[in-house]
Amino acid sequence: MTFADEVKNAVTARAALLVIGVLGLQLLFIASYVGALHRPDPTDVPFGVVAPQQVSGQLVSQLGDLPGGPLDTRAVSDAAEARRQIENRDIDGALIVSPTGRTDTLLVASGGGTVLATSLESIVERVEAPRKRALRTVDVAPASPDDFDGLSSFYLVVGWCVGGYLCASILAISAGTKPANRQRAAIRTAVMALYSIAGGIGGAVIIGPVLGALPGSVWALAGLGALVVFAVGMITLALEALTGIVGIGLAVLLIVIAGNPSAGGAFPLPMLPDFWRAIGPALPPGAGTWVARSIAYFHGNAVTGPLLVLSAWAVVGTALTLLLSMRRRDRDGIQEAAPTAPGNGAHG
Numbered sequence: 001m002t003f004a005d006e007v008k009n010a011v012t013a014r015a016a017l018l019v020i021g022v023l024g025l026q027l028l029f030i031a032s033y034v035g036a037l038h039r040p041d042p043t044d045v046p047f048g049v050v051a052p053q054q055v056s057g058q059l060v061s062q063l064g065d066l067p068g069g070p071l072d073t074r075a076v077s078d079a080a081e082a083r084r085q086i087e088n089r090d091i092d093g094a095l096i097v098s099p100t101g102r103t104d105t106l107l108v109a110s111g112g113g114t115v116l117a118t119s120l121e122s123i124v125e126r127v128e129a130p131r132k133r134a135l136r137t138v139d140v141a142p143a144s145p146d147d148f149d150g151l152s153s154f155y156l157v158v159g160w161c162v163g164g165y166l167c168a169s170i171l172a173i174s175a176g177t178k179p180a181n182r183q184r185a186a187i188r189t190a191v192m193a194l195y196s197i198a199g200g201i202g203g204a205v206i207i208g209p210v211l212g213a214l215p216g217s218v219w220a221l222a223g224l225g226a227l228v229v230f231a232v233g234m235i236t237l238a239l240e241a242l243t244g245i246v247g248i249g250l251a252v253l254l255i256v257i258a259g260n261p262s263a264g265g266a267f268p269l270p271m272l273p274d275f276w277r278a279i280g281p282a283l284p285p286g287a288g289t290w291v292a293r294s295i296a297y298f299h300g301n302a303v304t305g306p307l308l309v310l311s312a313w314a315v316v317g318t319a320l321t322l323l324l325s326m327r328r329r330d331r332d333g334i335q336e337a338a339p340t341a342p343g344n345g346a347h348g
Helices: 003-010 013-037 053-064 079-087 114-131 152-173 182-210 218-243 246-259 274-282 284-297 304-337
Strands: 045-050 071-075 093-096 103-108 134-139
Touching: 013 246, 013 274, 045 053, 045 079, 045 114, 053 071, 053 114, 079 093, 079 103, 093 114, 103 114, 114 134, 152 182, 152 218, 152 246, 152 284, 182 218, 182 304, 218 246, 218 284, 218 304, 246 284, 274 284, 274 304, 284 304
Parallel strands: 045 071, 045 093, 103 134
Antiparallel strands: 093 103
């Protein structure tokens, strides 16, 4: 046997294609994470300005025209309204100009990302210094001291996502990568639902009562976790039903390579490049991270959109999984009903 024959026996054409696919995922992983996170510059951060009428317009323009465009400024009527908008996650910070003294107040919310709050403080201090104004910072929604850099929400959602696509992959691979019939697809969906509930409750209990890393309602986080796990698991099952084992790679591409760096975890969305900022809210890791932070630090505000995103992934994944299994059953039924060619029938 020649060396070429040995290579063909050791590495089949199918295996070679899968290896090439893995190499592609590896390079995309590097490009996505480094591309998203290597230079976290704040851009168009929603930012309010509360100032006396005679200086409000000028200050809004000055802050909005800073080099690099770090702030997307808008005038806010008063300090209470600025605080309300921050708690509703409409803006990420606000500058309140004192009409009498020389000390202004910066409102931030480190619960939405400690790095972003620190960046806003640095930006505003540079603007205030030439105006001979002092600055004091008030954290409207402070991150827990046990939640370093506000990352616990992100890591919690990443864990849920990993569990979702690993469970789905195991369910599919254990008996073939394509559901043979509708019953098997329904059973996998039911198992995925039960696993999601267990994973959601387990993650919420660990990060809350056990570790004390994240405040907020344990049951609200558990419900979020169940939805995240189920959404990721079902879209993984759908991709596997559609493409076979390649679906596992597609799930990794969607959730790990595209979803994690764009989730706003390590750096909040306003600090990410445009591409990752655009796709992040539409993917399960980004939607889940936003809701987890809202539950923990913002009284559960501004969660409708992200929850709809997660629900859409869950519904689409479930529908595709079940529909593809029905189509396969119909095709297999046609093949079984086809007449046997002469000479190929059973004898005996």
